[in-house]
Amino acid sequence: MSTIFGIPPQALFGQLLLGLINGSFYALLSLGLAVIFGMLNVINFAHGALYMLGAFVAWLLLTTAGIGYWWALLLAPLVVGAFGVVLEKTLLSRLYKLDHLYGLLLTFGLALIVEGAFRHFYGVSGQPYPIPDLLRGGQNLGFMFLPNYRGWVVVASLVVCLATWYAIERTKLGAYLRAATENPVLVQAFGINVPLMITATYGFGVALAGLAGVLAAPIYQVSPLMGSNLIIVVFAVVVIGGMGSILGAVLTGYGLGLLEGLTKVFYPEASNIVVFVIMAVVLLIKPAGLFGRER
Amino acid sequence: MPDGAAVKAAMLEVSDLHAFYGESHVLHGVNLEVRQGEVVTLLGRNGAGKTTTMRSIMGIVGKRTGSIRFQGQELIGMAQHKIPRLGIGYVPEERGIFASLNVDENLTLPPVVKEGGMTVQQIHELFPNLQGRGSTQGTRLSGGEQQMLAIARILRTGATMILLDEPTEGLAPVIIEQIGVAVRKLKQRGFTILLVEQNFRFAATIADRHYMMEEGRVMDMIPNNQLAANMEKLHTYLGV
Numbered sequence: 001m002s003t004i005f006g007i008p009p010q011a012l013f014g015q016l017l018l019g020l021i022n023g024s025f026y027a028l029l030s031l032g033l034a035v036i037f038g039m040l041n042v043i044n045f046a047h048g049a050l051y052m053l054g055a056f057v058a059w060l061l062l063t064t065a066g067i068g069y070w071w072a073l074l075l076a077p078l079v080v081g082a083f084g085v086v087l088e089k090t091l092l093s094r095l096y097k098l099d100h101l102y103g104l105l106l107t108f109g110l111a112l113i114v115e116g117a118f119r120h121f122y123g124v125s126g127q128p129y130p131i132p133d134l135l136r137g138g139q140n141l142g143f144m145f146l147p148n149y150r151g152w153v154v155v156a157s158l159v160v161c162l163a164t165w166y167a168i169e170r171t172k173l174g175a176y177l178r179a180a181t182e183n184p185v186l187v188q189a190f191g192i193n194v195p196l197m198i199t200a201t202y203g204f205g206v207a208l209a210g211l212a213g214v215l216a217a218p219i220y221q222v223s224p225l226m227g228s229n230l231i232i233v234v235f236a237v238v239v240i241g242g243m244g245s246i247l248g249a250v251l252t253g254y255g256l257g258l259l260e261g262l263t264k265v266f267y268p269e270a271s272n273i274v275v276f277v278i279m280a281v282v283l284l285i286k287p288a289g290l291f292g293r294e295r
Numbered sequence: 296m297p298d299g300a301a302v303k304a305a306m307l308e309v310s311d312l313h314a315f316y317g318e319s320h321v322l323h324g325v326n327l328e329v330r331q332g333e334v335v336t337l338l339g340r341n342g343a344g345k346t347t348t349m350r351s352i353m354g355i356v357g358k359r360t361g362s363i364r365f366q367g368q369e370l371i372g373m374a375q376h377k378i379p380r381l382g383i384g385y386v387p388e389e390r391g392i393f394a395s396l397n398v399d400e401n402l403t404l405p406p407v408v409k410e411g412g413m414t415v416q417q418i419h420e421l422f423p424n425l426q427g428r429g430s431t432q433g434t435r436l437s438g439g440e441q442q443m444l445a446i447a448r449i450l451r452t453g454a455t456m457i458l459l460d461e462p463t464e465g466l467a468p469v470i471i472e473q474i475g476v477a478v479r480k481l482k483q484r485g486f487t488i489l490l491v492e493q494n495f496r497f498a499a500t501i502a503d504r505h506y507m508m509e510e511g512r513v514m515d516m517i518p519n520n521q522l523a524a525n526m527e528k529l530h531t532y533l534g535v
Contacts, residue, residue, distance in 0.1 A: 172403075178395040179404055186391040189353045190405035190452075191379035 007265055013144035015261040021150055021219065023257020024157035025212050029234045030241060030249040031161055032208035035168070038181045038244035039201040042092060042103035047234070048227030049111040050206045054080045054213025056118060059129050059222040069132035072214050080210025081203040088202040093195070111228070118224035126221025153215050160211065161250045168246050177201065181244070236279040242292020252290060306331045306456060306487050307352070312361040314344075314351045314511075321347045323511040324361070329456070334478070334488040336498040339508035340534055345491040346388055348508070349458045352489075353385050354378045365456070380408045384449030388460040388491070392433040392441045399429035402448050409453030413484075418447045421477055439470035446477065456487045463494050475500055495533060507532040 004012055029047060036044045057079045058072035067075070087110065095102045131149045138147040168174040180187040180194050188194045213226075220226055233256075241252030256275050263271040270277075282290060305328040314322035322344050329335045337345040350356045352363055354375040363370040370378055379385065384405070393401055402415065402425070419426040422443040428436065436444060442462055449457055459478070463471045471494070478501050482488065492498040498505060499522055507515040509532060517525045 175396055175400045175404055179393045182393050182395055183391055185355055186385075186387060187404075188376050189355060189379060189385045189387075191376050191408055192406065193374075193376045 005266075009143050012265050015265045016258060017144065017146065017150060017261075018264070019258040019261020020154050020254065021257070022260060023254040024154050025216060025230065025253075026234055026237045026257050027161050027250045027253025028157050028208055028212040028215075029230065030237045030253050031164055031246065032205040032212075033234065033238050034241070034244055034246055034249035035164070035208075036202055036205035037238070038246075039177065039198055040088075040092070040096075040103070041100050042095075042107065043100070043235075044202075044205065045104055045108035045231075046087070046110040046114065047107075047206070047209050048229075048231030049114040050080050050084065050227070051209040051213040051216070051230065052118065052224060052227035053083065053114060054210030055129070055217040055222045055226060056122075056213075056224075057210070058214040058217050059127055062129065063127075069214075069218070072217075073211070076214045077207040077210040080213070081207030084206035085199055085203040088199050092202065093198070115224050115228060122224060124223060124225055126223035126226075129217035129222050131218040149218055153219065156215060157212070160208070161253075164208070165246055165250060233275055236275045238289075240275075240279050240282045240289055242289025245289065245291040245293075248289060248291025304331060305329065306333075306366060307489065308362070308364045309348070309352070310362045310364075312348070312351055312359060312363060314347050314356045315358040316347075316356065321356075321511055322351065322359070325351075325508075325511070325513050327506050327513055327516075329487055329489050331487055332482070332485055333504065334482050334490060334502045336490045336492050336495075336502045336505045337508055338492060338495050338498060338505050338529075339532060341493070343508040344511040345508055346460055347511075349385070349460050349489070349491060352378075352383070352458060379405075379452075379454070382409050382453065382455045384452055384454030384457045386445045386449055386457065386459045386462065388464065390441050390445040392436070392444055394432065394434040396433050397429065398425065398431050398433055398436065398444060401433040401444055402429075403451065405448050405452045407452050409455070412453035413450040415451065418450055421450070421480060422447050439466050439473070442466065442470075442474060443477070446474075450481070455485075456489070457481070458489050458491075460491045461493065462490070463492065463497050471497055493533070495529065 003009070029051060033044055033047055036042060054076045057076040058069070061067040061072050061075060091106060092103060095106060135149040135152050138145050139151070168177055176187065176192055176197065180192070180197055184194045216226065237252050237256055238249060240256065241248030256278070260271055260274055263274045307329040309325055309327045312322050312325040313320065325344065325348055337348060339345055347356060351359045352370065354370065354373065359371055361371070365381055365383060368381060393404070396404065402418070424440050424443055425447060433444065434441070446459070446462065462474050462478070466474070475497060478488065482501065490498065490502060495505070499519060502519050504519060505517045505522070506513050507517065514532065515528065517529070522529070
């Protein structure tokens, strides 16, 4: 078995792994977007900037306070989540009575401000973030070499995605969330504090982005532009998976990451656009997305 | 005045209630009261303000003035999610069964607000149709079963007062009968019920008193035992 379809297996598996890594970030980010969209009906354009913020919080914790990766994994999502709660309370919540477009515009503006601020202070060249000692090195799997850190990113994002899916689809709190997504007025009429749930949902959704940022820091460099590079593809993922669908966001995230990897092997020229071609086709055939429900 | 009216205290007192949807003034000074243990209906044509009165009680209507007192507590100005926690259960006209929740999840969704609610087993005895359907998607139930589920989920919460908005709308006569039996049983259990109905024949079989509504006002109150003597009046209000 020296080649598969004329491709050396190392190259194939290497690209598939890369696809899986990218897919992990697509899944984490589109999951947060889907949760937020479901509850708030807001397309959170600030998501990429908050992912970047998560990476920067980790980097700042390390460089200014010497706080390492594992604490950053906990603290950065909390900081980003708290920032999100403040944004929701002070700005977003004022727009719910208006057209959804205003939420999109507001979050787009916020993204520009946050990114602009970091670009002003840290420039556009990336800052390196070291791989934690525990996850240095790699495993020789026989058919390919798997760097430990990349393996960890895939496992961690899978666990987080599954846990989020479980919490939303199988727990009481998730039932409140699903019900409030469908009919917030009635859920409130049962005595549940829906505005608080909305704030918490936004905080949780952006905390996921912050977590993805920390996971990404050692792989990609920590740069003010890291979010905007990624977020366009993530929006395509959300559109393909179906707006507001949790499972759709996760599966589409991994699936498209892998597909991108495969395209890099077989037809590298198309690898940057394959996601968008699929998005166009899906929109033509199933406008609500693969897993979405027509509203 | 019906017998015993003066004995029992008013549980819900609505006085000079005005309600607005945006610019339009929908309720023009509604006055009514519901005493503990009573079943009271709001009768009237479409657009008379019956549903809006209920939504005003639950705090769902944006702007309202006047006074709504439940067990002496003023509801106007109270945070919306606190109103049901006083023990008021709401069964909306559109039933509001959640498509993304199964029957069990729909049934247990409203939080328990007070002690003394019915158990799931008691609820299944009252509505046998719901038994064994727990994992069915809520909106896959028939219309009648969805109505039963909409009532059932309130009974768990310990609410002492139930607002029932048109529970018979669009249902077959045999199902209407079942709902009627259930509502009578709830009355026997001591629930206080405010019922919106267009089907006054159904209302006449369960209610103690009827308020006639027209153009956002309460025009008249007819005790159920004087219904026969007031048929002519009733027909004018309902236009049947």
